[in-house]
Amino acid sequence: MATQKFYLTTAIVYVNDAPGLHYLYEQIGTDALARFHRQRGRDVFFLTGTDENATKIDRAAKAKGEDTRAFVDRLAELYKRAAKVYGISYDRFIRTTDADHVEGVQWFIRRWIENGDVYESTYEGLYCVSCEAFYEETDLVSGRCTFHSDRDTIQRLKEKNYFFRLSKYQKALEDLYRDHPEFCEPETRRNEVLGWIQRGLKDISVSRRGLTWGIPWPEDPTQTVYVWFDALINYVTGVVQEVLARGRPRHREGHLTVPLHLLAGDAPFGRHRAAEAGLGPRLPELRGPAPLEDERQHDRSVRCRGGVGR
Numbered sequence: 002m003a004t005q006k007f008y009l010t011t012a013i014v015y016v017n018d019a020p021g022l023h024y025l026y027e028q029i030g031t032d033a034l035a036r037f038h039r040q041r042g043r044d045v046f047f048l049t050g051t052d053e054n055a056t057k058i059d060r061a062a063k064a065k066g067e068d069t070r071a072f073v074d075r076l077a078e079l080y081k082r083a084a085k086v087y088g089i090s091y092d093r094f095i096r097t098t099d100a101d102h103v104e105g106v107q108w109f110i111r112r113w114i115e116n117g118d119v120y121e122s123t124y125e126g127l128y129c130v131s132c133e134a135f136y137e138e139t140d141l142v143s144g145r146c147t148f149h150s151d152r153d154t155i156q157r158l159k160e161k162n163y164f165f166r167l168s169k170y171q172k173a174l175e176d177l178y179r180d181h182p183e184f185c186e187p188e189t190r191r192n193e194v195l196g197w198i199q200r201g202l203k204d205i206s207v208s209r210r211g212l213t214w215g216i217p218w219p220e221d222p223t224q225t226v227y228v229w230f231d232a233l234i235n236y237v238t239g240v241v242q243e244v245l246a247r248g249r250p251r252h253r254e255g256h257l258t259v260p261l262h263l264l265a266g267d268a269p270f271g272r273h274r275a276a277e278a279g280l281g282p283r284l285p286e287l288r289g290p291a292p293l294e295d296e297r298q299h300d301r302s303v304r305c306r307g308g309v310g311r
């Protein structure tokens with residue numbers, strides 16, 4: 002009987018500050034799942050990593066007087082060390098500044114351009130710099146982002162950038178979620194996504210103008226790739242080397258944007274289970290050296306479990 006394949010990912014985290022307990026919560030939960038499936042003889046690929054191309058990371062680096070590249074290198078290392086201390090058995094730790102990810106994102110964008118999925122237009126609207134997300138007036142409460150109601154994070158943007166024809170994929174996405182219920186589980190999440198789609202999909206801005214940090218838009222140095230589009234592609238680029246090494250595709254991730262990438266990029270897709278881990282309230286951060294000082298002790302405990310870990 003063929004070995005059952007199981008592709009497992011965490012979300013990737015912004016590296017604008019040190020890792021917190023909320024980071025370890027997701028890492029440990031995902032690690033437990035990975036180990037569970039390995040014990041049952043499944044061929045597991047466990048992907049985790051860091052989301053590094055956001056404007057707010059560039060700002061955090063500048064606020065500390067650091068070069069942004071040096072800042073993300075330093076922070077990403079802290080996240081990797083935290084994962085090591087806790088014996089997280091990932092197969093790849095992807096950074097969205099990794100060369101193969103940058104090339105992969107630009108490959109997808111070139112495919113969209115070839116497919117006629119991208120056009121230039123003017124975006125005018127509201128943007129939360131902390132969420133790195135576009136909002137409508139009706140999404141705000143007292144003029145503030147509901148996730149960042151304690152501070153003023155909303156900017157009014159008017160800029161020329163590139164739009165993706167999301168509306169073109171309305172029917173294809175509806176059909177996908179309706180005809181293949183196994184693609185997204187549990188049912189509550191599938192219904193939530195179908196609800197977004199059925200309310201009508203609008204074309205979305207997928208680039209930002211005049212930024213000095215981020216993945217350059219192919220053939221247009223004045224634009225960088227919108228960070229969410231770049232980040233979500235990691236669930237594909239993170240496994241490409243593995244696919245090439247084994248000669249078979251095995252994508253198992255995607256809410257709305259990932260299947261969209263796959264439909265628009267003609268990539269194959271499989272079954273997806275949505276994680277239930279919300280971000281919740283911000284928990285204390287692991288700023289101090291204490292957890293990392295325990296590294297040897299944790300390493301020993303991982304070795305003692307012999308055969309389960311990597």
Ligand SMILES: [Zn+2]
Binds near residue numbers: 132154
């Ligand atoms: Zn926000």
